[in-house]
Amino acid sequence: MKKKSFLATALFLVLSFVLALGACGNGSGSGASGSDSSGSASSSSSENLSGKITIGGSTALQPLAAQAAQDFMSKHPDVQIDVQGGGSGTGLSEVSAGNFDIGMSDVFAESKSNIDASALKDYKVAVVGMTAAVNPKAGVKNLSKEDLQKVFTGKVKNWKEVGGKDVKVELVNRPDGSGTRATFDEFALDGETPAEGITQDSTNTVKKIISEHDGAIGYMAFSYFTDDSVVKLSIDGVEATDENVASGKFPVWAYEHMYTKGDPSPLVKSFIDYMMSDEVQNGAVKDTGYMPVTDMKVERDAEGKQTEK
Amino acid sequence: MGINKTMAGAPSNKDPKLSLLKEKGLIKRFTDHYSESRGRLIIYISASLMIIAVVAITLFLTVQGLRSFVIDRLNVWSFVTGTEWYPDRENNPSFGAFPFIFGSIAVTLLSAVIAAPVAVGCAIFMTELTKKWGQRVLQPVIEILVGIPSVVYGLIGLSVIVPFIKQYFGGSGFSLLAGSLVVGIMILPTVASIAADSIRSVPDTLREASYAIGATKWQTIWRVVIPAAGSSLITAIVLGMSRAFGEALAVQMVVGNARGLPTSIFDPAATLTTIITLSMGNSTYGSVLNDALWSLGLILLMISYIFIVIIRFLSKRRKA
Secondary structure (H helix, E strand, C coil): HHHHHHHHHHHHHHHHHHHHHHHHHHHHHHHHHHHHHHHHHCCCCCCCCCCCEEEECCCCCHHHHHHHHHHHHHHHCCCCEEEEEEEEHHHHHHHHHCCEEEECCCCHHHEEEEEEEHHHHEEEEEEEEEEEEHHHHCCCCEHHHHHHHHCCCCCCCCCCCCCCCEECCCCEEECCCHHHHHHHHHHCCCCCCCCEEEEEECCCHHEEEEECCCEEEEEHHHHHHCCCCCCEEECEEEEECCCHHHCCCCCCEEEEEEEECCEEEEEHHHHHHHHHCCCCCCCCHCCCECCCCHHEEECCCCCCCCCEE | CHHHHHHHHHCCCHHHHHHHHHCHHHHHHHCCCCHHHHHHHHHHHHHHHHHHHHHHHHHHHHHHHHHHHHCCCCCCHHHHCCCCCCCCCCCCCCCCHHHHHHHHHHHHHHHHHHHHHHHHHHHHHHHCCCCHHHHHHHHHHHHHEEEEEEEEHHHHHHHHHHHHHHHHHCCCCHHHHHHHHHHHHHHHHHHHEEECCCCCCCCCHHHHHHHCCCCCHHHHHHHHHHHHHCCCCCCHHHHHHHHHHHHCCCHHHHHHHHCCCCCCCCCCCCCCCHHHHHHHCCCCCHHHHHHHHHHHHHHHHHHHHHHHHCCCCHHHHHHC
């Protein structure tokens, strides 16, 4: 009798699990068909696509990819796109191994020594600008690049040495290998290694720490400067804005990459084409806080060399 | 019930061979609810799966963890004792994991120091002083504490403990102390419930003998019950420590993750687990950083094996 009831419970659990899965599937399906009505006019002309795409990697690019994937799936109901996180390193590794159809990365594949970059095809889908974020009590709004490096390498320990108030400097870093850290080190600190400080992974935590600790300084993407809790630092008198990044005046920015192994399949290609289309570049890209690649008046290669377009 | 059904169904079966097979053959051996061999098979499979899992994880971690020494030619000694961890530095990257090993051990010991007295006190309260009430009220409270996810502990630490330390002790608040406090609270229920079990297992005859020669309640607890439960109390604490040692998420949120060697408990520090979780996703498979992180994992596994050896040793001594 006891065994039976156990069996019944197990069966019930399995059944409810299956039902839950089914419900999930239905949910996303109906969601997609719901938004379909708005986009059906434009998609009716396109060919019928079907299949599955797996995208993964950079968590910074994940929201944009997820948004674009949602829109793409509502236009092509037979296409299933999975967008996963995992980090840039995971994205590059998995796409090289063939486990992801598209690997997302904040950094050039060339910068990772054990990734065969020549086997990967690079699509730059967006640009992200970054700058230092400072606690308002430090009393600085602009630093020369030289002073910024002194602050981050620990040579300046008090904000009054660089024209701020008498408040101790407190660094907030990102973990090794993080795309944000790599970009900031290379283009804001000119390759200097930052001194020791608190290290946090998520941008929201970094922002919370900077806003709550007097004299704290860290760095993050432009899109996180949404309120007055942290000061968006200008570098060498150049304001950290999308326009200044686009014109090449502001140096700290990075591409968001989507990599495929060799030439992509027609389905993957059509999704990447959709990512590069004006609809996404001027829609989802801007909505999620990135800059369209098409706006850029300068471009940059894997070595970090910047040239006029 | 099950037997009745098969008995009733058997005669009506048309093919005699099939029914024989059903009653005595292989199928029967595995379909009958009360079959000896089926039960044995299930249990043996579960046991061997467990062993295979442990061996496989150990082997996998060892192979992956040794890569950084065998393939990337890092020096084992300088990896374990070096104090500079700059895997990203362009010229001359260095991999010194000592600050993380130190951080892990410091957080573990400090959290045990914080949790042990409270947990043992709590266990004494619920077993010796208020037996009924303790059982009815404190036990569920402890179970609720066990069930709270570690991220919640981390969040509370981030918004309560870190600002508190910053306010009263200076610094940024992200510190060894903050990490130890959060983990100490986390392991409190584990230690308390095991300690309560071990105090309950002290035979009542000991207590009665103590009361008989005129000892007070406190004297009985302090002189008789605690020494009698002694080594299992330590087992409880070591078990809690091994849990503290492996905790990653909650610690990562409050410990600061600075890679330098902390000079006081108010300095930020990093542990083996926090460095692994912070950097793993950003590194590519087969890169030196990735291999070095696996090596940190191997060190973590080795130290937790040491904890297990200590627990085995203690429980053996208790039986002897």
